[in-house]
Amino acid sequence: MDFGVLLTDLPTLVVVILGVPALIGAYIVGSEFLVRRLSDKRRPQVRPWFWVGPALFLVAAYLLLPAIGTVFQSFENNNGNFIGLGNYESQFANFPTGGAWVAIRNNVFFWLIFYTLFTLAFGLILAVLFDRVLYENIVKSLIFMPMAISSVALGVIWNFMYQYQSPGESQLGTMNALVTFVLHHDPVSWLQDQWPTPTFNILNNLALIGAATWGITGFALVILSAALKGIPADLLEAARVDGAGELTIFRRVIFPLMMPTIVVVGTTLVIFALKAFDVVYVMTAGNYGTDVLAYRMYNQLYTAGNSGGASAVAIILLIAVVPVLIFNLRQFRAVEARR
Amino acid sequence: MLEQSNLGQAFFNSFMIAIPATVLPVTIGAFAAYAFAWMNFPGRNYIFLALVGLLAVPLQLTFIPVLHFYVQNLHWTTDNLEATGIPGLPWVPLWLAHAGYGLPFSIYLLANFFRALPSDLFESAEIDGAGTLTVFFRLVMPLSVPAIASLVIFQFLWVWNDLLVALIYVGSSAEVAPMTVNLANLTTSLGAGSNLLTAAAFFSMIVPLIVFLSLQRYFVRGILAGSVKG
Amino acid sequence: QNAGSVKVIAEWASTEQANFLSVLKPFEDSTGIKVQYESTRDLSAVLRTRVAAGNPPDLAAAPNPQLLTQFAQQGKVIALDDKIDMSQLKQNYSQSWIDLGTINGKLYQVYSWVSLKGLIWYNVKAFQAKSYTVPKTFDDMVTLQSQIKGTGTTPWCVALKSGGADDGWPGSDWLKEIVLSQSGPDVYDKWVAGTQKWSSPEIKAAFTTWGKVLGPGDDSNVFGGSKGITNTSFKTGGNPLFTNPPKCYLHNQASFITTFFQEANPNLQPVTDFNFFPLPDITASYAGAHVVSGDAWSMFHDSPQTRKLLNYLTTANAQVIWVKKGGKISPNKQTPLDSYPDPISKESAQILVDTKIGKYDATDLMPADMRSAAWKACLDFVTNQGKLDSILATLDQVQATAYKSS
Amino acid sequence: MASVTYDHVVKRYTADVTVVKDFNVDIKDKEFMVLVGPSGCGKSTALRMLAGLEAITEGKILIGDRVVNNVAAKDRDIAMVFQSYALYPHMSVYDNMAFPLQMAHMKKSEIDKRVRNASRILGLDNFLKRKPRALSGGQRQRVALGRAIVRSPKVFLLDEPLSNLDAKLRGQTRVELQKLHRDLQTTFIYVTHDQVEAMTMGDRIAIMNAGILQQVGTPGEIYDHPANLFVAGFIGTPTMNFIPANVTNGSAKASGFEVKLPKALPAGSKGTLGFRPEAVTDRTTDGGTTLDMKVDVVERLGSDQYLYGSVGGDQLTARVDPRMAVAPGDRVRLGLDTRGLHFFDGESEQALL
Amino acid sequence: MASVTYDHVVKRYTADVTVVKDFNVDIKDKEFMVLVGPSGCGKSTALRMLAGLEAITEGKILIGDRVVNNVAAKDRDIAMVFQSYALYPHMSVYDNMAFPLQMAHMKKSEIDKRVRNASRILGLDNFLKRKPRALSGGQRQRVALGRAIVRSPKVFLLDEPLSNLDAKLRGQTRVELQKLHRDLQTTFIYVTHDQVEAMTMGDRIAIMNAGILQQVGTPGEIYDHPANLFVAGFIGTPTMNFIPANVTNGSAKASGFEVKLPKALPAGSKGTLGFRPEAVTDRTTDGGTTLDMKVDVVERLGSDQYLYGSVGGDQLTARVDPRMAVAPGDRVRLGLDTRGLHFFDGESEQALL
Ligand SMILES: Nc1ncnc2c1ncn2[C@@H]1O[C@H](COP(=O)(O)OP(=O)(O)OP(=O)(O)O)[C@@H](O)[C@H]1O
Ligand SMILES: Nc1ncnc2c1ncn2[C@@H]1O[C@H](COP(=O)(O)OP(=O)(O)OP(=O)(O)O)[C@@H](O)[C@H]1O
Ligand SMILES: [Mg+2]
Ligand SMILES: [Mg+2]
Numbered sequence A: 001m002d003f004g005v006l007l008t009d010l011p012t013l014v015v016v017i018l019g020v021p022a023l024i025g026a027y028i029v030g031s032e033f034l035v036r037r038l039s040d041k042r043r044p045q046v047r048p049w050f051w052v053g054p055a056l057f058l059v060a061a062y063l064l065l066p067a068i069g070t071v072f073q074s075f076e077n078n079n080g081n082f083i084g085l086g087n088y089e090s091q092f093a094n095f096p097t098g099g100a101w102v103a104i105r106n107n108v109f110f111w112l113i114f115y116t117l118f119t120l121a122f123g124l125i126l127a128v129l130f131d132r133v134l135y136e137n138i139v140k141s142l143i144f145m146p147m148a149i150s151s152v153a154l155g156v157i158w159n160f161m162y163q164y165q166s167p168g169e170s171q172l173g174t175m176n177a178l179v180t181f182v183l184h185h186d187p188v189s190w191l192q193d194q195w196p197t198p199t200f201n202i203l204n205n206l207a208l209i210g211a212a213t214w215g216i217t218g219f220a221l222v223i224l225s226a227a228l229k230g231i232p233a234d235l236l237e238a239a240r241v242d243g244a245g246e247l248t249i250f251r252r253v254i255f256p257l258m259m260p261t262i263v264v265v266g267t268t269l270v271i272f273a274l275k276a277f278d279v280v281y282v283m284t285a286g287n288y289g290t291d292v293l294a295y296r297m298y299n300q301l302y303t304a305g306n307s308g309g310a311s312a313v314a315i316i317l318l319i320a321v322v323p324v325l326i327f328n329l330r331q332f333r334a335v336e337a338r339r
Numbered sequence B: 001m002l003e004q005s006n007l008g009q010a011f012f013n014s015f016m017i018a019i020p021a022t023v024l025p026v027t028i029g030a031f032a033a034y035a036f037a038w039m040n041f042p043g044r045n046y047i048f049l050a051l052v053g054l055l056a057v058p059l060q061l062t063f064i065p066v067l068h069f070y071v072q073n074l075h076w077t078t079d080n081l082e083a084t085g086i087p088g089l090p091w092v093p094l095w096l097a098h099a100g101y102g103l104p105f106s107i108y109l110l111a112n113f114f115r116a117l118p119s120d121l122f123e124s125a126e127i128d129g130a131g132t133l134t135v136f137f138r139l140v141m142p143l144s145v146p147a148i149a150s151l152v153i154f155q156f157l158w159v160w161n162d163l164l165v166a167l168i169y170v171g172s173s174a175e176v177a178p179m180t181v182n183l184a185n186l187t188t189s190l191g192a193g194s195n196l197l198t199a200a201a202f203f204s205m206i207v208p209l210i211v212f213l214s215l216q217r218y219f220v221r222g223i224l225a226g227s228v229k230g
Numbered sequence C: 001q002n003a004g005s006v007k008v009i010a011e012w013a014s015t016e017q018a019n020f021l022s023v024l025k026p027f028e029d030s031t032g033i034k035v036q037y038e039s040t041r042d043l044s045a046v047l048r049t050r051v052a053a054g055n056p057p058d059l060a061a062a063p064n065p066q067l068l069t070q071f072a073q074q075g076k077v078i079a080l081d082d083k084i085d086m087s088q089l090k091q092n093y094s095q096s097w098i099d100l101g102t103i104n105g106k107l108y109q110v111y112s113w114v115s116l117k118g119l120i121w122y123n124v125k126a127f128q129a130k131s132y133t134v135p136k137t138f139d140d141m142v143t144l145q146s147q148i149k150g151t152g153t154t155p156w157c158v159a160l161k162s163g164g165a166d167d168g169w170p171g172s173d174w175l176k177e178i179v180l181s182q183s184g185p186d187v188y189d190k191w192v193a194g195t196q197k198w199s200s201p202e203i204k205a206a207f208t209t210w211g212k213v214l215g216p217g218d219d220s221n222v223f224g225g226s227k228g229i230t231n232t233s234f235k236t237g238g239n240p241l242f243t244n245p246p247k248c249y250l251h252n253q254a255s256f257i258t259t260f261f262q263e264a265n266p267n268l269q270p271v272t273d274f275n276f277f278p279l280p281d282i283t284a285s286y287a288g289a290h291v292v293s294g295d296a297w298s299m300f301h302d303s304p305q306t307r308k309l310l311n312y313l314t315t316a317n318a319q320v321i322w323v324k325k326g327g328k329i330s331p332n333k334q335t336p337l338d339s340y341p342d343p344i345s346k347e348s349a350q351i352l353v354d355t356k357i358g359k360y361d362a363t364d365l366m367p368a369d370m371r372s373a374a375w376k377a378c379l380d381f382v383t384n385q386g387k388l389d390s391i392l393a394t395l396d397q398v399q400a401t402a403y404k405s406s
Numbered sequence D, E: 001m002a003s004v005t006y007d008h009v010v011k012r013y014t015a016d017v018t019v020v021k022d023f024n025v026d027i028k029d030k031e032f033m034v035l036v037g038p039s040g041c042g043k044s045t046a047l048r049m050l051a052g053l054e055a056i057t058e059g060k061i062l063i064g065d066r067v068v069n070n071v072a073a074k075d076r077d078i079a080m081v082f083q084s085y086a087l088y089p090h091m092s093v094y095d096n097m098a099f100p101l102q103m104a105h106m107k108k109s110e111i112d113k114r115v116r117n118a119s120r121i122l123g124l125d126n127f128l129k130r131k132p133r134a135l136s137g138g139q140r141q142r143v144a145l146g147r148a149i150v151r152s153p154k155v156f157l158l159d160e161p162l163s164n165l166d167a168k169l170r171g172q173t174r175v176e177l178q179k180l181h182r183d184l185q186t187t188f189i190y191v192t193h194d195q196v197e198a199m200t201m202g203d204r205i206a207i208m209n210a211g212i213l214q215q216v217g218t219p220g221e222i223y224d225h226p227a228n229l230f231v232a233g234f235i236g237t238p239t240m241n242f243i244p245a246n247v248t249n250g251s252a253k254a255s256g257f258e259v260k261l262p263k264a265l266p267a268g269s270k271g272t273l274g275f276r277p278e279a280v281t282d283r284t285t286d287g288g289t290t291l292d293m294k295v296d297v298v299e300r301l302g303s304d305q306y307l308y309g310s311v312g313g314d315q316l317t318a319r320v321d322p323r324m325a326v327a328p329g330d331r332v333r334l335g336l337d338t339r340g341l342h343f344f345d346g347e348s349e350q351a352l353l
Helices: A005-007 A009-034 A045-073 A086-092 A101-132 A136-148 A150-160 A174-181 A202-229 A234-243 A246-274 A278-283 A294-305 A307-339 B009-039 B044-054 B058-072 B078-083 B090-115 B117-128 B133-142 B145-161 B164-169 B179-188 B195-216 C014-031 C043-053 C064-074 C086-092 C095-100 C125-131 C138-151 C169-195 C201-214 C227-233 C255-264 C303-311 C316-325 C345-356 C370-385 C383-406 D044-050 D094-101 D110-122 D135-147 D167-184 D195-201 D220-222 D227-232 E043-051 E094-102 E108-119 E137-149 E167-184 E193-200 E219-222 E229-234
Strands: C005-010 C034-039 C059-062 C108-116 C117-125 C250-253 C276-277 C291-300 C357-360 D006-016 D017-027 D032-036 D059-065 D078-081 D157-159 D189-192 D202-207 D214-219 D240-248 D251-253 D258-260 D270-275 D289-300 D305-311 D314-320 D332-337 D342-345 E006-016 E015-025 E030-037 E059-065 E078-081 E156-160 E185-193 E204-209 E213-216 E241-248 E252-253 E257-260 E269-275 E289-300 E307-310 E314-320 E332-334 E342-345
Touching: A005 C108, A009 A045, A009 B009, A009 B133, A045 A307, A045 B009, A045 B044, A045 B058, A045 B090, A086 A307, A086 B058, A086 E108, A101 A136, A101 A202, A101 A246, A101 A294, A101 A307, A136 A202, A136 B195, A150 A174, A150 A202, A150 A278, A202 A278, A202 B090, A234 A246, A234 C250, A234 D189, A234 E078, A246 A307, A246 B090, A278 A294, A294 A307, A294 B058, A294 C043, A294 C370, A307 B044, A307 B058, B009 B044, B009 B090, B009 B133, B009 B145, B009 B179, B044 B090, B058 B090, B058 B164, B058 C043, B078 B090, B078 E241, B090 B145, B090 B164, B117 B133, B117 C250, B117 D044, B117 D078, B133 B145, B133 B195, B133 E289, B145 B179, B145 B195, B164 C043, B179 B195, B195 E094, C005 C043, C005 C303, C014 C034, C014 C316, C043 C059, C043 C064, C043 E108, C059 C064, C064 C291, C086 C095, C108 C303, C108 C316, C108 C345, C117 C125, C117 C255, C117 E213, C138 C250, C169 C201, C169 C250, C169 C291, C169 C357, C169 C370, C201 C370, C201 C383, C201 D044, C227 E307, C250 C255, C250 D240, C250 D314, C255 C345, C255 E156, C276 C345, C291 C303, C303 C316, C370 C383, D006 D044, D017 D044, D017 D214, D032 D044, D032 D195, D032 D305, D044 D059, D044 D078, D044 D157, D044 D189, D078 D135, D094 D135, D110 D135, D135 D157, D135 D167, D157 E252, D167 D189, D167 D195, D167 E229, D189 E241, D202 D220, D202 D227, D214 D220, D214 D227, D227 D240, D240 D342, D314 D332, E006 E043, E015 E043, E015 E213, E030 E043, E030 E193, E043 E059, E043 E078, E043 E156, E043 E185, E059 E193, E078 E137, E094 E108, E094 E137, E108 E137, E137 E156, E137 E167, E167 E185, E167 E193, E193 E219, E204 E219, E204 E229, E213 E219, E213 E229, E229 E241, E229 E342, E241 E314, E289 E314, E314 E332
Parallel strands: C005 C034, C005 C059, C291 C357, D032 D189, D032 D202, D078 D157, D157 D189, E030 E185, E030 E204, E078 E156, E156 E185
Antiparallel strands: C059 C291, C108 C291, C117 C250, C117 C276, D006 D017, D006 D059, D202 D214, D240 D251, D240 D270, D251 D258, D270 D342, D289 D305, D289 D332, D305 D314, E006 E015, E006 E059, E204 E213, E241 E252, E241 E269, E252 E257, E269 E342, E289 E307, E289 E332, E307 E314
């Protein structure tokens, strides 16, 4: 194996590791130097723009402008001609099984609700529980581990978990081994069964969400546990002295104090839920009624080469985020009022 | 087989990509987050919300316009950049892209933590004569170490595990492609040696885990304890 | 050495990549031209993005020509008529391969390696033990089915899973073969072009014929039933042929499947342990019809080096290198049959050469929307054959829009 | 020049919460000004506005001749002890104290000298390496104080800097602060609830109530000539005796006794007669006013003995010799020293006497 | 029964940081125990161990007859005022006070009654809806106190609950706390730095220094019969006068004067003579001991006047009538009341007299 390159190219790596932060540091120090030459009054007006400037620039270049372009593209056909709401019409055609409807249903009902709730709940519960165990770092690493796995590997693992062999065969998949061995039930075809009905197939969607949740819980855990550790110990002590049990302390003290962070994690998860892609891509490819918006967009864009349709799907996705933003704005003002 | 898989080169490339692509959004994001949390400027809340909203933009949609700009306006193709002979340069477009994609979350998370610091501390630093830079580097950063550590972990992990962005912006030629591209190629082929795949998968997983484990000690409890009364 | 370079993108990685590189080796050695090969799994994403950004490779090979056809229609790829040696091409390839790459009268795609679809695999020893014989006609095959079923075993192994985006495609192989063999090339071509409705009697008949193979009660002829079908990967789908006693006796899959047989059971030997017969003809007038598929080349960027390389790739000399390594069939008439490393690949090459009615994989030619819908329809059909009419109605809907948007 | 001027300063948090109202004080250069007032009256807010931590709603604040309303806190050259300490939790005690000096780009050796000096004065030598979280409440307060006194700013603002210290340490630190004031020749503004601190440390005392300045004066003036009923009642422990009384030809008549006033007041005035507990003693003088008190509570304080009881219908407090033998229920005859008599108008509550 | 017993209690933070050393006290049921000591001596730690917030390194603590070392804080039925307040920042003042009552599943109406009563006593009526962030320092402290006094626990622990209040409010609150103690008949442990609080509120006072208990006794005992030099110096302001002296046949000889001892001590003892400032007054009695003092500093406190000066080679403090006219530099003749004389062994620092 040619690990030799690690040695020969190492100087480059070192230069980069030192150079990039140095460059950024130089920028902020330099800009502060400039700001200091301004008058007392101008300084606080100008300074923030130096601090947010590079971030706004990069975000505008890589996300905002393309997003605006997407808005325009969603009104055009593939030859760049304006076609009004045509792309949207075909996405919204044939309710409830045509167009993007299945994807919308899966994202907005199944993914948004279950993925967000499961992950938040697990993350929060584990963060609080692990906070008290002796080998916190080790158990946390275990939960974190799935995050380090690439989505492809995750798909492989969960495909194995959900493996199906015909009834009577020995079940290689963990889930079906459990189902047959413990519950004495016929093996379940987790990813294919459109249970309870093909128009409301919650089972296989939940199977996908389960895999995705497994992969992301470490994310919620890490952030929430960082926030948990920031809660002043004397508040918990005060609550204990006031006679509160640990559950009450969690409900009345820890939870409200972590609320801002829970909102951040929750918002991020909602957005992840709306953008869910990897697991679906790897495990079912949107078959058996498990399509999602991001996967549909990917398909439209790359497989079908239908950029107008893809843009329309993306805009639907972006619009779905708006209520979350409004909620954030409220939360934001509440926190601001508190400090 | 191992020779030809270029695992060592890919491993190195992954570091060359992941480290700056983590440092950039975390530091630039920290600057911005600090401004959003503790400075006043017109439109602050709305700009902030717009950033959060941009978190939802599917990256696939941005590839074509951005790459188009790189190629047509800047002539930043991997070939051209490699031709300059400056080591590291071919990855610059990718670093910037990862920074752009990572910033919304970076800012969102950090601003939330920065906002939770007691204002008394900022006041007392100001009274002590500390300028904005000092407050940022000597108070905000050390007191937000748990948040920064978690952000570093995630950003590193995302970049390290990223396949698509790398594929688009630097391509899959062995000189520049990261581990993931390498790995993906190993998995496609009919009947690749599965032990090689396992070894490579292990390699790609072990690094984020090491990052996680080594940053865990920064998840300290009660970092603000003893600071203010009341 | 300043002979220039050519940038090539394709999906081949790992072993296939090595094989392809060894094809390139003599070319690079003799011309001094350097070929920069990039391999990627997400070929359509990478190609579409690069092409849109104006940074395409010089050459790309795609397993579904439909992507390249779109590029051709958008004028993103270069017509090859005056770029490559057409006389050499006509000498080497039968007209049907050239027609396949021709769009609006101009040549945009050429083929270097292809594979033959619709091969029925069986366990030779088990066949002998039960003294089953290879069916000559479709009816023979149906008889064989019930004969096997009579002994209490399931005759077929069918596996439609492909690990994600392409689930269902092995099912469409069944359909394509049946449509071609049952209703003939004209229907097949109209079907590909989107002018043959899915709900038309011909296509519907193809589904019901396939349904006969799958057996009554949706799936009683197949090991594992419909759940087994959708849950089993095409890679492992044939393995129950070789258990003791066998769980099934027949398996329909393209020529590459032998690799997977041998991966699961390294002791298996071609011909002595496993062998194949082409799916028997259904309608006598269309006897000898076969579906083929392959990797098509398109040129994005014209340069002398690129032309040279493309010319080289269409020669038997180039193609035979990979053919010798196994797993590929050359469409080139000049490729000697004894270059094939084993009797089985030789036989499939022979069939390809003998093919009277050769048609390219229909779903790979359909617009992407149509193709995914067709694959999906196969999954749905297997799960519940009773819903055939509504499945076909949905396909008709997709057909109505898919061809417009591309 | 580091005088401090509050010029018609108003602070409103919300439209209906005005916590500082039309505040006007001139604090002279090098003056030691003590600011007192009941909890929540706006003392901290007044300091915070001066420090630049709180926006000024109306009026202006000057340091020297310069209006500082729009000057950033860090440019005002002020040292402040926060009521809430606001220590840097991630820095050691040493670094907490060194921080402001580092900000001033002082030499390392000088910083070290100053920090060690301050920590010696404050008894923190043994804790220099500790983080604030491993300190007791009083130790934290001392660090907060130390962080200010290492500096030599234009103005010192101290917001109850000694409230969590024991009496002995408080006494010592008080002396050290006075010494510092003498050495540095800086303006000090000092908020305290401790009467002894207020009386002994300040050149002048400013008394606030509900956001309004009541009186500014030397400790003697304040104690002996309170401007109104509030000031009289606020300064001095136990608090001044207040007896409702009417003025009739040169003397004030209360329910249980009558006392000659040292200065003529308009006859018929209704108001409140005020005298401090130490004006009522067990030493009766011939011809002086005597009071017959029914004792309810006896409080022995070691150095003093306070009697709480009633004279006529009015409650009052007397300070007698600690060795005088009295028990609740006793009747005692006490002398009233009329030199310390006050009279407050019934309406305006302003001092007439 | 809610007596509290510390039985050989030790608290070590790290191997070399022992902050409470072999601590033994019996606090009787319903007793009001005041805990005093210099800053950092371990008072809060002692309370926190009792409350169950800090692990006990050695020894045991009993509430009633029950060893509570391993009982969870919430099951100890203790109310505590934290020195750092520890208010819930997300709850209003009302909710902060209601919280412990809700934990006890009290009826809503009863909770409301109690909270309103406590907030009336503490003058917080107008702030019930505010969050702690929008309160002044003293107001926050009152909320912390309110959160404890709404309850009726077995034991009250109050860690400097009045330190940030003005004298007047402090006086009122003191009275209210005493009333509460009378009404609830609960055990109180009260940490304070205020001498007046210590002397007036406690049934007994426990004095700690550097983690070691020095003396436990009634205020009178502590003030009049301090067990050792530390206690004598710690209690009383200004602090007791300490003069190095030798004993020779029945009297103690200092550098500037000699005084007859009320009790015989072994001749030749070397040690420290102690007497309080109020024992040195401007009232000289015939035959009594008189001191000639050179006055260095005059401190007028309104109610009193302290003279700091030297007699012979020794520094001492005298308390004289506030109207006595003295100026620094004067020589005055003062009387020493020998009834309040102490003598401490030179070695052990224990009181011999
Ligand atoms: N976590 C800790 N590690 C080491 N020492 C500590 C720690 N916490 C407190 N101490 C030390 O323990 C001693 C006692 O602290 P404690 O809080 O009990 O003092 P205190 O008597 O309440 O003082 P104060 O009157 O200043 O509040 C102090 O000297 C303090 O520095
Ligand atoms: N953010 C706020 N919003 C509304 N009112 C406030 C806010 N902050 C403080 N106050 C009120 O302003 C008044 C003055 O507060 P300040 O802190 O100046 O009092 P203080 O005199 O320092 O009292 P203390 O002696 O108790 O510290 C208080 O009544 C307080 O409740
Ligand atoms: Mg205050
Ligand atoms: Mg304490």
